[in-house]
Amino acid sequence: GDLGPFNPGLPVEVPVWLAINLKQRQKCRLIPPEWMDVGKLEEIRDQERKEDTFTPMPSPYYMELTKLLLNYASDNIPKADEIRTLVKDTWDTRMAKLRLSADSFVRQQEAHAKLDNLTLMEINTTGTFLTQALDHMYKLRTNLQPGESAQSQDF
Secondary structure (H helix, E strand, C coil), X not given: CCCCCCCCCCXXXXXXXXXXXXXXXXCXXXXXXXXXXXXXXXXXXXXXXXXXXXXXXXXXXXXXXXXXXXXXXXXHCCCHHHHHHHHHHHHHHHHHHHHHHHHHHHHCCCCCCCCCCCCHHHHHHHHHHHHHHHHHHHHXXXXXXXXXXXXXXXX
């Protein structure tokens, strides 16, 4: 792409891959996203714990961005360890909710589910398990129902 020119000392928005590349070459200082703040993340975590449903996250890529920025630029992020802990706490809360939702979904033999406010990473974390569980349930149900081919052919 066409990027630049860059002026020293002036903040500029660039793609994450470029920011990390420049940071690795010690050519820049990364400024974390607005939501990557201890106070805001505490609010998000507490809200997630209070609600029964999934709350909207500050970014659809909050987990990926946190991991990348803390791995490559933790020296540019104030209170990086606290941020790591808060994001992990939020992730754990959301995963626990997702497991409970999946368990309820399977037990009630639902046909569809609403996945509002889940990120792609969260969906992909349980996607394989859930699709395999539904596949097994389908096979069990079809084996329990008498099929037309199993009828007696007495003449």
